Amino acid sequence: MAHGTPHRRINVAIIGSGPAGFYAADALLKHHAFVDLFERLPAPHGLVRYGVAPDHQKIKSAARAFEKTARRPGFRFFGNVQVGRDLSIAELRRAYDQVLITTGSAADKRLGIPGEDLAGSVSATELVGWYNGHPDFRHLSPPLDTKRVVVVGAGNVALDVARVLMRHPSELEPTDIAEHALACLEKSAVEEVVILARRGPAQAAFDLAELQDIEGLLGVDVGVEGELSGPSESHTLDRAAAQKVDYIRSLSRAHQLTAHRRVIIRFCASPVALVGRGRVARVRIERNELAPESGRPRGTGDLSTFDAGLVVRAIGYRGVPLPGVPFDEATGTIPNDRGRVLAGRDELIPGLYTAGWIKRGATGLIGTNKVCAKETVDAMLEDSVAVQAEGISRVAPAESSGCGVEDLLLARGARFVTYDDWLRLDEIERTSGACRGKIRNKIATVEDMLAALDGRPERWAANQG
Ligand code: NAP
Numbered sequence: 001m002a003h004g005t006p007h008r009r010i011n012v013a014i015i016g017s018g019p020a021g022f023y024a025a026d027a028l029l030k031h032h033a034f035v036d037l038f039e040r041l042p043a044p045h046g047l048v049r050y051g052v053a054p055d056h057q058k059i060k061s062a063a064r065a066f067e068k069t070a071r072r073p074g075f076r077f078f079g080n081v082q083v084g085r086d087l088s089i090a091e092l093r094r095a096y097d098q099v100l101i102t103t104g105s106a107a108d109k110r111l112g113i114p115g116e117d118l119a120g121s122v123s124a125t126e127l128v129g130w131y132n133g134h135p136d137f138r139h140l141s142p143p144l145d146t147k148r149v150v151v152v153g154a155g156n157v158a159l160d161v162a163r164v165l166m167r168h169p170s171e172l173e174p175t176d177i178a179e180h181a182l183a184c185l186e187k188s189a190v191e192e193v194v195i196l197a198r199r200g201p202a203q204a205a206f207d208l209a210e211l212q213d214i215e216g217l218l219g220v221d222v223g224v225e226g227e228l229s230g231p232s233e234s235h236t237l238d239r240a241a242a243q244k245v246d247y248i249r250s251l252s253r254a255h256q257l258t259a260h261r262r263v264i265i266r267f268c269a270s271p272v273a274l275v276g277r278g279r280v281a282r283v284r285i286e287r288n289e290l291a292p293e294s295g296r297p298r299g300t301g302d303l304s305t306f307d308a309g310l311v312v313r314a315i316g317y318r319g320v321p322l323p324g325v326p327f328d329e330a331t332g333t334i335p336n337d338r339g340r341v342l343a344g345r346d347e348l349i350p351g352l353y354t355a356g357w358i359k360r361g362a363t364g365l366i367g368t369n370k371v372c373a374k375e376t377v378d379a380m381l382e383d384s385v386a387v388q389a390e391g392i393s394r395v396a397p398a399e400s401s402g403c404g405v406e407d408l409l410l411a412r413g414a415r416f417v418t419y420d421d422w423l424r425l426d427e428i429e430r431t432s433g434a435c436r437g438k439i440r441n442k443i444a445t446v447e448d449m450l451a452a453l454d455g456r457p458e459r460w461a462a463n464q465g
Contacts, residue, residue: 143309
């Protein structure tokens with residue numbers, strides 16, 4: 001879509017400093033906007049820091065592009081500021097020309113089966129956050145004293161979880177994995193991870209490369225179980241999917257595996273109950289068949305039960321509502337038209353925008369957010385140009401520049417973290433990591449991050465034990 005640079009430099013507040021937030025900031029700064037980026041945690045980069053697996057450092061290198069963005073003139077970072085607690089959406093909308101929400105998908109979908117809330121049943125959101133040092137999940141302590149773990153879902157997140165659980169801890173040690181997670185994985189008794197895919201190989205959401213990554217793990221066998229053939233799908237699959245199906249079908253059956261440690265993908269099976277006294281001990285599953293018309297999984301009534309002491313639900317993420325912003329409960333996203341937030345069917349909220357997973361749902365790779373952010377930024381620029389040229393009211397007029405917000409935060413005693421503060425934290429983590437032969441030693445609580453910035457790193461050291 002054609003768009004230009006507004007004559008007057010616009011002030012934009014972005015909420016959420018993950019990939020979508022940074023890609024949008026970069027595009028806006030190139031058009032000479034002033035961008036204030038607000039983040040709930042003291043550390044920026046969202047999913048790149050807290051979602052991408054620690055043994056996928058190449059993907060984490062996306063953070064280098066974000067550092068470049070942060071050095072552009074007109075950029076400010078307000079870490080440790082929670083919109084809805086420290087500032088309201090209404091206050092941001094008054095202080096800025098435009099407000100862009102890029103808060104991602106911080107929650108997980110539910111299975112809705114008995115036993116889902118037993119101890120030993122965790123979501124991928126929690127487990128991934130835990131091994132990545134996310135402050136919200138510092139105290140998760142997943143029970144790894146079990147021989148078998150079940151991961152529900154057949155997406156890339158499920159494979160990430162299986163790989164991290166089965167990779168030898170010595171290979172994780174040099175990464176930026178959280179120290180508390182590494183200590184727990186070093187004592188792990190897990191020998192088998194069973195991935196439950198509710199449909200067949202042709203519908204598996206994971207990428208072949210991710211499966212091959214698991215196959216490459218030292219001393220770990222990968223096998224399959226369940227129904228591997230689908231309803232005459234071969235002519236409807238694209239090349240990559242057909243290649244993946246062929247590959248899956250070429251894998252050993254679970255009973256043929258010989259290694260002591262193994263990952264088994266069980267196709268066409270769904271959990272129907274998690275069973276145990278106070279903690280998950282067994283998983284009851286049902287064999288599925290696919291409805292010929294819709295391809296949807298439906299239970300056959302063929303039930304079986306097996307032992308497992310930890311169940312990880314990796315069936316997709318969903319967004320969390322932000323006070324004062326419309327939210328679609330069904331999709332877990334903010335209703336929008338190419339990034340413009342909608343109050344009703346066709347009713348736009350002037351000056352309010354969204355990008356990333358909270359805009360379109362939790363799909364796609366890190367880079368997908370660049371395209372998504374660009375679509376929204378194009379709309380934002382188009383609206384600002386229109387408002388400045390014709391005086392139409394698609395963009396709410398800002399009462400002041402965003403600098404009023406800094407005063408407001410100071411008056412409220414909020415302890416916000418600037419980008420320079422973050423760079424200091426980054427340096428502290430890297431230096432501490434280097435002493436231990438790691439890429440970085442992540443500080444995993446907000447209190448410890450603030451203490452490290454205040455020159456009290458001993459608090460963090462004490463917490464690490
Ligand atoms: P996803 O790709 O949407 O996969 C979710 C999986 O859960 C699907 O297999 C889905 O099966 C299954 N599922 C959903 N509801 C279920 C239910 N009630 N019972 C059983 N299974 C259920 O989501 P994700 O794995 O969370 O990944 C999110 C996005 O991040 C994806 O786009 C992914 O590619 C990306 N990602 C990429 C990487 C990487 O590149 N290394 C790593 C992590 C994540 P159905 O297909 O039958 O619905």
